[in-house]
Amino acid sequence: xxxxxxxxxxxxxxxxxxxxxxxxxxxxxxxxxxxxxxxxxxxxxxxxxxxxxxxxxxxxxxxxxxxxxxxxxxxxxxxxxxxxxxxxxxxxxxxxxxxxxxxxxxxxxxxxxxxxxxxxxxxxxxxxxxxxxxxxxxxxxxxxxxxxx
Numbered sequence: 001x002x003x004x005x006x007x008x009x010x011x012x013x014x015x016x017x018x019x020x021x022x023x024x025x026x027x028x029x030x031x032x033x034x035x036x037x038x039x040x041x042x043x044x045x046x047x048x049x050x051x052x053x054x055x056x057x058x059x060x061x062x063x064x065x066x067x068x069x070x071x072x073x074x075x076x077x078x079x080x081x082x083x084x085x086x087x088x089x090x091x092x093x094x095x096x097x098x099x100x101x102x103x104x105x106x107x108x109x110x111x112x113x114x115x116x117x118x119x120x121x122x123x124x125x126x127x128x129x130x131x132x133x134x135x136x137x138x139x140x141x142x143x144x145x146x147x148x149x
Contacts, residue, residue: 034148035148036065036146036147036148037063037146037147037148037149038144038145038146039144039145039146039147040142040143040144041057041059041142041143041144041145043140043141043142044057044140044141044142044143045138045139045140045141046073046129046137046138046139046140046141047138048136048137048138049129049131049136049137049138049139050131050136051131051132051133051134051135051136052095052130052131052132052133053130053131054091054094054095054128054129054130054131055128055129055141056091056094056126056127056128056129057126057127057141057143058087058124058125058126059124059125059126059127059143059145060123060124060125061120061121061122061123061124061125061145061147062122062147062149063122063145063147063148063149064119064120064121064122064147064148065119065120065145065146065147065148066117066118066119066120066145066146066147067084067117067118067120067125067127067143067144067145068115068116068117068143068144068145068146069082069084069115069116069117069127069141069142069143070082070113070114070115070116070141070142070143071113071114071129071139071140071141072112072113072114072139072140072142073112073113073137073138073139073140074137074138074139075135075137076110076112077134077135078131078132078133078134078135078137079109079110079131079132079133079134080112080114080129080130080131080132080137080139081105081106081107081108081114081129081130081132082105082106082114082115082116082127082128082129082130082141083102083104083105083106083116083126083127083128083130084102084103084104084105084116084118084125084126084127084128085100085101085102085103085125085126085128086100086101086103086124086125086126087124087125087126088100088101089101089102089126089128094128094130095130103118103119103120103125104116104117104118120145120147127141127143129141
């Protein structure tokens with residue numbers, strides 16, 4: 001059985017700040033702090049993500065609610081999974097699930113796209129895309145946060 005070397009590959013390490021959205025224009029009504037606000041975060045591309053490679057995006061959440069991550073890619077034959085972890089997790093920690101605080105992960109082999117929704121509180125997170133193959137892959141990671149501040 002061949003041994004596979006796991007090489008980390010960062011997506012684009014992007015810090016995304018999730019805040020409440022306020023409307024521009026007339027009126028002076030303040031937003032209700034108990035109303036959840038959904039924010040679409042910048043789409044993160046991943047290119048030529050090799051077998052057993054991972055990439056991540058850094059996300060900062062400024063409220064309590066849900067973080068939804070959707071990975072979509074080219075070839076349905078590839079097994080792509082999504083993880084949300086503490087920011088201290090390294091690439092090898094994610095693939096091996098060692099020494100890493102995992103908030104949530106997908107494990108489906110044939111689901112395309114992969115969608116993961118996790119509960120979040122204010123803080124920093126890493127959202128990972130992991131390629132379990134069988135071949136290199138290109139795609140996108142889209143994220144939304146629905147939070148109450």
